[in-house]
Amino acid sequence: MLGTNGVHGVSHPRVDDRAGVPPGTASFYFRTRKALLHAAAARVAELDVADFSRMAELAEDPAAQFTGTAGLARIVMYVNSEPWLTRAKARYELALLAGRDPELATTLDESAQRLYTLARDVVAHWHPDGSAPDPALVEDQAIATLALINGIMLTFVAGQPAVDSADHLDRLIQGVIAGVAVVRERGAGCEG
């Protein structure tokens, strides 16, 4: 309801109606509107964490084709299909409320941290020569990769997807990781 109709579309009576429970049930469990929206945020975070755990398992299995940048790209592309698209819209609705509600921000931060960790792991394992990468470089690559992913997901939510396949997105993610390394080396070269 939050993803489809926005914050305005959520009320205790509507939740009762949608869930097919007796009138008054939602307000019995969640007294205030704030409590109802916090419960929705907790549920979004719970679903996200379950998905990320499943993705992390798949990433361990090369046959599952969820490893590396290609795996990350496939995960992001899911957000352009249901039920993930509506969930992403709900997450943005909640994120805007969270700017005025620190408790809500904390609840949502858990899923954000999981996505960051996922991106960071992919970046850290990307270095093809097996060399131990510079931590500051990995940090920069992870920041850029995560910003790219969030920017792409925003185009899905807006109904104007900037990429149409996991392969396309994979090339962009690889480009970001490779390019941030190139620019950093060039900078280091100038300093030396």
Add this chain to the structure above:
Amino acid sequence: MLGTNGVHGVSHPRVDDRAGVPPGTASFYFRTRKALLHAAAARVAELDVADFSRMAELAEDPAAQFTGTAGLARIVMYVNSEPWLTRAKARYELALLAGRDPELATTLDESAQRLYTLARDVVAHWHPDGSAPDPALVEDQAIATLALINGIMLTFVAGQPAVDSADHLDRLIQGVIAGVAVVRERGAGCEG
């Protein structure tokens, strides 16, 4: 009001109060709540377009230090300061409404197109050797640059800025542009 308090914080009486005009003025000019929010969107778009025009002028003047990727990075960093930060929050509030209101989407699309054009110009002029770049490559570089920028602006709005200086962001933007080209060449090499 929209950026600070969200859609819930906007009402005809509050607008009258904030603007210091007689009660009923806002509802005289904007009959419905929808009309009031559409007017807010039109104003956001107007301010954005004025800013982008000014930036484009500055980009013509090398002394203004608003050229190329460094200029783009400086523009984006402004969004982490007022009044641009609150305006960005208002834009996200409106963008979520726009998913259920095509007319609103059209109004907001104008500023989005301006930002895309700005990113695309920077990318097209970036090719250092002066060669005519492959249009498909420029398109990919622009998509990735824009997604990066939008992802970074999202971290500003969320109060957790992923970059703290224009120099840092400039390196990430350069990395994205350079890297997307590298990965594309590598792909072309494999095909040939």
